[in-house]
Amino acid sequence: MSTGDTCYSETECLLLPKSTASHGHASVRETILNIMKSCMGTGCLALPFACQQGGIVLYVAGVALIALWNVYAVERLCRCWELSAKITRATPPPNGTTQLGTVMWYAFGKRGLWVLEMLLLVFFMGVLVAYLAAIDDFLSDTPFYHRGVVSFVAGLGMVLLSLVHDMGDLSRASALGLIVLASSCLLVALVGIQQILRQLQPTSLSPLHWWPVSRQGWSHWFGIVVIGYGVVPLTYNLRDSMTEPHRMVEATSRALSVVFAFYVFLGLGLYSLFPNVQGELLQEMGNGLIPILTRLAMAGVVLLTAPLLLVPCSELVEGKLFPNRQERSRQEMSFVRCSMGAIAVGLAMLVPSFVEALALVGCACVGVLGLCLPPLLHLQLASEASFGVRLVDGLCLLCGGIATIVSTLYAVGLL
Template sequence: MTGATDYETELSLLLQRRQPRTSFTEESLASNTETTINLIKTCMGTGCLALPFACQQGGIVLFLIGLFVVGAWNVYSVHRLVQCLSYLPKSRQSSDITSNTTRTNSAQESQLPPEGIALMSQVAWIAFGSLGVQVLDGLMMILFFGVITAYYCAVLTFLGDTPFSLGRIGDGFLTLIILTVLSLVPHVGALKYASAFGMIALFLTFGVIFFYGLSGHNEKGTTLNMWPSSIDGLSQWFGVIVFGFGIVPMTYNYRSSMQRPQDIVQVTVHAMFGTACSYVFIGWGLYALFPSLQGDALSELPRHGVFPIATRLAMVTVVLMTAPFLIVPCAELLEGKWQHVGRLCTRLTICGISCTLAILFPHFVQALSLVGSTCVAAVSFCVPALLHWQLTREYSEQEYRHLAKVDMLMFMLGIVLTMISTYVLLT
């Protein structure tokens, strides 16, 4: 498989650990098919439990169309990030062996970003300088905290429906301790088996939910929504769907792990189409079985009985095992800036802030839709278009002027949708 296989979870989209291609052998790199599967696995995580709610809130028509539109938007963003690489200056090694004079080498040297930063940060540095890197780091930090909070809220929601709950505050404190301990691992590769366990538990969970729905444990005679009933429902739909396709920040990571990195856009097309088709089955299918659901699909199971309780506990375990995939890189980002802060302090602070925020949210779905609308949408839809626009806007050729116009249009669309949906969900 790939060198990135250790990070194949629904949360790995946020990892920006720089992986030079020279560290991989040809056999260790992923084929196009393997990368397609890995991308689909990245998308399909615990957030899938909110898809039926998104279908209910957005209506069946918009849900079906929107899945493929948002998938296509992710393809566009990946394509723009790949195109940005062509505007990066040559490396110091390349410039040293050219036949040009020292004047050319020194000019290239002045354009090079700092060594050791992630490829996305290099692009931001070329586009906007050191300020661009700082802004990108800030956006990624917000994204980290947002998704960590959403999954804290998932633990509180799932555990709260079992006899083992200690109350929302008690559950939050227990989760804080467990995740702080788990996040003290030296690197996220130490938790690589969480991915396989998470996928198995997720498939079994959907099997249990579908079984209860088909067995008549749902309400009958409820009319299915074909269109959004309100602007709030539209915003809920948008946030959940965007959250479910968040692969854009991992573009360079997956590209560097491929045998044929030039095929990353084509692979993304296949992965987004496969993900959208899977989401149609999950979202529409479970909404038809549970038309009156008020939150995630797991909340529709009975609160008593061996299978419902075991299913909820399994999902709690999945979240507890996968959340460190976010906490560790988030802590490393902070520790890189504040080197005097110890590992325990940073991880405890991250877990404490996220836990406090999670307690304030009434339900997992509300937290997830807000994070999708605010954090994931900004990084996935606004950042790639803005970076590419900045890198191409000074070119005089007609083709580049056209690309710059398209980028600015997509950037403005992303900003408008992000601001409107965030405002609606917060009010």
């Protein structure tokens, strides 16, 4: 591949000289769509449950705070990449190391890189498993459901959509997924309104919770909302897919502003319609025609969301299997992505509840990667930053660490 060609992955861009490496072809608008779609997935069906568990006050304030935190984290990661480019060491990072891995290498060396790669693999695979388990949950009450067939078709569709050169190629699928998601939420709302109209005494409906229902409820709220903003681990993949990578923070800010408004509207609106929700909303809808159509639509949303996680997950593995190759063949890329998809499908068949899986992955992996890692890296690399900047990083690291540890312990039942 010549240096004037478009980079096909963030790993390829890393292997080119920094002065000549080019980027992807996604515009700011397409990147905004990809960020929005990476956030607005099947986890949206668990937002009313998060609102119920955390209470209305904490839900609204927390959704806003975590959105701002993600914009801050993306800005810090972009800044860390600029700082790492100025560092010279006798031992460069191994060939095939991703950009986030390169930043970690210059900040904490070989051990730091190993820890990061393990966290990323667990995060990507954890969310993929939860999403594929969601497809099985959604379609389990439909008349044509067969678990083996559904799992195979879901895995095959996910892999086929992931066979792209970079994440900019997924922007059209992201736009379609957002349309399907909006339509599905509308159908759920219609069912909720219909159920309320059937109530002879609407005042007998359960009251809404303004504050957390329990300490474990706080953990459910935190894990579900945090994973709903899981854009930070994808920062460099999305940035390298852009024609104007310097506008990544702007694209993130604009995308998460829309996501915040959507989450507040969706969480509060559907919680008011389903005050007794005990998990994802499709469990509350029965087995009529509209619920079946909604389940099919949400299964489609999952299939359009999963490739946004399978692509970077596979690139991480490809970089280790083919460390000395600037460009992998189509066959090699297909083999790795099919293998990762097959592993995810197999694990998904062992998961009892995708809501619990989302909460645990959100509390543990996303908490570490999204809340703790960016300020930690910036503290390590920006040694000449002002006291105010380092104070903000330190406070964010402290708060993120406490929230991650406590919520994870609650999620696994140790507190």
